[in-house]
Amino acid sequence: MKIMVVGGGGREHAIIKKLLENKSVEKIYCLPGNGGIAADAECVPIGSTDIPAIVDFAAKAGIDYAVVAQDDPLVLGCVDELNKIGVPCFGPNAKAAIIEGSKVFSKNFMKKYGIPTADYEVFTDAAEALKYLETAKIPTVVKADGPALGKGAIVALTREDAYEAVREIMEDKKFGASGDKIVIEEFMTGPEVTVLSFTDGETVIPMVPSTDHKRAHDGDKGLNTGGMGTVAPSPYYTPDVAKKAMETIILPTVKAMKAEGRPFKGCLYFGLMITPEGPKVVEYNCRFGDPETQVVLPLLKSDLLDIMLATTNGGLDKVPVEFSEGAACCVIMASNGYPEKYEKGYEITIPEELKEHVYVAGAKLDSGKLVTSGGRVLGAVAVSDCLENAVAESYSYCEKIHFGNAYYRRDIGKKALDFLKNEVK
Ligand code: AMP
Ligand code: GLY
Numbered sequence: 001m002k003i004m005v006v007g008g009g010g011r012e013h014a015i016i017k018k019l020l021e022n023k024s025v026e027k028i029y030c031l032p033g034n035g036g037i038a039a040d041a042e043c044v045p046i047g048s049t050d051i052p053a054i055v056d057f058a059a060k061a062g063i064d065y066a067v068v069a070q071d072d073p074l075v076l077g078c079v080d081e082l083n084k085i086g087v088p089c090f091g092p093n094a095k096a097a098i099i100e101g102s103k104v105f106s107k108n109f110m111k112k113y114g115i116p117t118a119d120y121e122v123f124t125d126a127a128e129a130l131k132y133l134e135t136a137k138i139p140t141v142v143k144a145d146g147p148a149l150g151k152g153a154i155v156a157l158t159r160e161d162a163y164e165a166v167r168e169i170m171e172d173k174k175f176g177a178s179g180d181k182i183v184i185e186e187f188m189t190g191p192e193v194t195v196l197s198f199t200d201g202e203t204v205i206p207m208v209p210s211t212d213h214k215r216a217h218d219g220d221k222g223l224n225t226g227g228m229g230t231v232a233p234s235p236y237y238t239p240d241v242a243k244k245a246m247e248t249i250i251l252p253t254v255k256a257m258k259a260e261g262r263p264f265k266g267c268l269y270f271g272l273m274i275t276p277e278g279p280k281v282v283e284y285n286c287r288f289g290d291p292e293t294q295v296v297l298p299l300l301k302s303d304l305l306d307i308m309l310a311t312t313n314g315g316l317d318k319v320p321v322e323f324s325e326g327a328a329c330c331v332i333m334a335s336n337g338y339p340e341k342y343e344k345g346y347e348i349t350i351p352e353e354l355k356e357h358v359y360v361a362g363a364k365l366d367s368g369k370l371v372t373s374g375g376r377v378l379g380a381v382a383v384s385d386c387l388e389n390a391v392a393e394s395y396s397y398c399e400k401i402h403f404g405n406a407y408y409r410r411d412i413g414k415k416a417l418d419f420l421k422n423e424v425k
Pocket of ligand 2: 285
């Protein structure tokens with residue numbers, strides 16, 4: 001089987017390494033991939049949003065199955081276009097990907113079906129939004145409707161910050177047309193859990209829960225990033241919380257998407273906050289999370305390709321989806337300065353025995369050498385019998401991996417371990 005993966009980060013590297021475990025996989029192409037992925041797949045220099053070029057490549061290369069892993073091509077209808085030329089895909093079509101593509105859609109959808117989430121108002125006019133904020137409860141959260149590279153949600157701790165967020169998004173058009181509409185929502189509190197789930201539109205199977213660390217610096221300080229590290233399983237997702245989330249969020253979402261004529265096939269990402277009133281949705285994504293995938297897939301015991309094919313063709317209820325009992329930790333090694341300005345072009349050295357524990361994101365090949373080319377450079381991932389050992393091991397890997405200007409948080413998993421210790425007491 002010839003497979004094409006669309007995307008080029010650590011998530012795609014984790015997907016590719018897992019797919020290679022299936023013996024029927026003959027060849028994997030990655031569009032565009034990166035210098036580290038090149039060790040496991042043939043990278044093709046086609047941008048992940050250049051849909052005509054992606055479709056053209058799939059036809060010429062005789063691709064049997066495509067995994068569209070990144071949000072932008074999914075929202076832009078990459079799956080629809082590949083299906084038109086007869087290439088089956090892992091991932092939702094544009095009609096279903098709107099669950100991530102539009103915050104206004106997802107909030108109205110949750111309200112319509114009674115799925116727990118923060119209370120909210122939608123605005124298409126900046127003056128009205130500013131007026132509303134005069135009496136709104138603070139803190140509050142201002143969100144651009146459309147995609148904004150993960151930066152479209154602003155938690156405003158003061159009224160001034162909220163005004164500023166509205167002005168930046170709606171008047172200065174910081175995120176372009178994505179800010180034509182905004183959502184202003186209630187500020188929620190509690191630990192965050194990501195539940196990735198496989199679904200064929202009918203059956204939904206949650207994967208092992210994980211927790212991301214979104215801020216740049218230790219102690220959850222600094223700017224929001226794409227994610228600086230993850231742990232799985234997330235201890236906050238207790239059996240009680242899991243039961244409640246399944247009954248009030250996960251099953252109702254999949255059922256409601258079908259009822260809306262938008263059956264979702266692929267990986268549906270539930271970003272949950274475990275509030276004092278129970279789990280509520282912070283956001284939906286229409287794809288695997290990054291870096292969540294880097295701790296979830298290493299714990300998957302079952303065959304990823306078989307599961308993916310079942311999400312596409314139906315019959316997910318008949319395919320085994322099992323996770324190992326252990327725990328995993330991913331520490332993101334980044335370029336110092338990320339998510340703002342940073343230097344790149346430094347050579348990366350990874351000891352041979354650690355290569356299987358590394359998923360590469362922001363790196364390219366330069367005269368055969370792997371050099372840094374992005375903010376998040378790689379994920380160092382350890383799987384162990386318990387979270388404490390997984391965290392310690394992934395940090396021991398980081399100490400042996402070198403590149404200029406390297407930076408990583410020193411407290412990935414710390415809060416989760418403290419939570420576990422308190423639970424045992
Ligand atoms: P989003 O892009 O919607 O995932 O939001 C990014 C981050 O902002 C989330 O991971 C949360 O940490 C925070 N956030 C978003 N919405 C809320 C909310 N209603 N209350 C508190 N924090 C939020
Ligand atoms: N780690 C957050 C995301 O993938 O959106």
